[in-house]
Amino acid sequence: MRQVVAVSCFPAVLALALLSTQATAQPASGGPPAVGVVRVERQEITQSDEFVGRVQAVNRVALVARVTGFLEKRLFVEGTEVKKGDLLYMIEQPPFQAQVNAAKASIDEFEAQHRNAQVTLQRAQTLLSTPAGQQSSVDSALANERALAAQIAGAQAQLETAAINLSYTAIYAPIDGKITATQVTEGNVVSPTSGTLANIVSQDPIYVLFPVSVRAGLDLRNRYGSKGGLDAVVVKLRLPDGRIYGPEGKLDYVSPTISENTDTVTLRAVVPNPRILPPTDPVPRELFDGEFVTVLLEGVQPITVLAIPRAAVLSDQQGDYVYVVDAQNKAEVRRIQQGQSTPSTAVITNGLSQGELVISEGLQIVHEGETVSPGPATPGPPLDSRAGASGKPAAPAAGSSGARQ
16 A cells, blocks of 8 residues: 555656746746847948839930942941941942043033134134124124033033942941941942841940839929039949949930830930950950940949948838837837938938937837837948949848737
């Protein structure tokens, strides 16, 4: 009996011991939750707006034949850059050279006849002072001399026309630029109605055109109009692979009309497009005519704004807000308005004052009105000095802000 009682009591004693141990392991009720805070500070930023733009050549020339003849030579490498004055095509010259020679012969013939007419006129004028002279003879000789003089002028004009047509048999590059593939090969007859032989597009500098909504355009005008207008901004480009293009551009044109279909106005920038590889390389420059790029419109002079880490901003149906720690270390909800912001920096236009403490870490455990234990937030990346695009706040960083229920 003693053994049975002892064994049966052991589980109960073990359970009581375990409960006692668990009770001892439970922590006591803690103090205020610890949070990381940052101070609202002023900093200089560069305002930036992003738009989608298309690269466009400053000059574009379609090469066409100006006379009719057989195309004898093509003297360029397709797809390469040519210089103004380079000989590109040769059209057969003998027929046009023959026209020049015929025009010269006509001039010689008329000049010989004209000299004879001048002698006849002079003789008739001399005889007019004698009884044998007649006024009618003078008049006839004068008319013949004038007619031959006119024929000489006409023949000289024909010679000039023939010489011009002869010069058209050689087609030269009218501008510097890259030339396309030829559309007509040697041996074909070309004429002014044959269409384009090839195109030349200029390379440096180059235009970038981009549409801006009327609302964004008004904002840009209000922002930079008093600071120099077009000279108050600088244009940077982001290439399709994400790289920032090195040379900077300047705005030089604003369309005087607004598109009825898109309610946008077109802006144009001039951007350098220097050669980065030898001219023999198929792609010696960075920008291509017709290429899509992202246009970054940045202010030349930075502005001073209130800024906090983007991680401190929360959002709900009423808008954006932050938690501010007051003098009693209590968390207070503060509604804010953002200006141009980035994924890591929130620019505050209303709702906060310089020097206030804003909670940026531990937001998931904070409730309005409760006391917290503030401490310096973990140092993160430096606040961006470049504001976001088109006046719209950037998307919040993952896990840093969101709607709270």
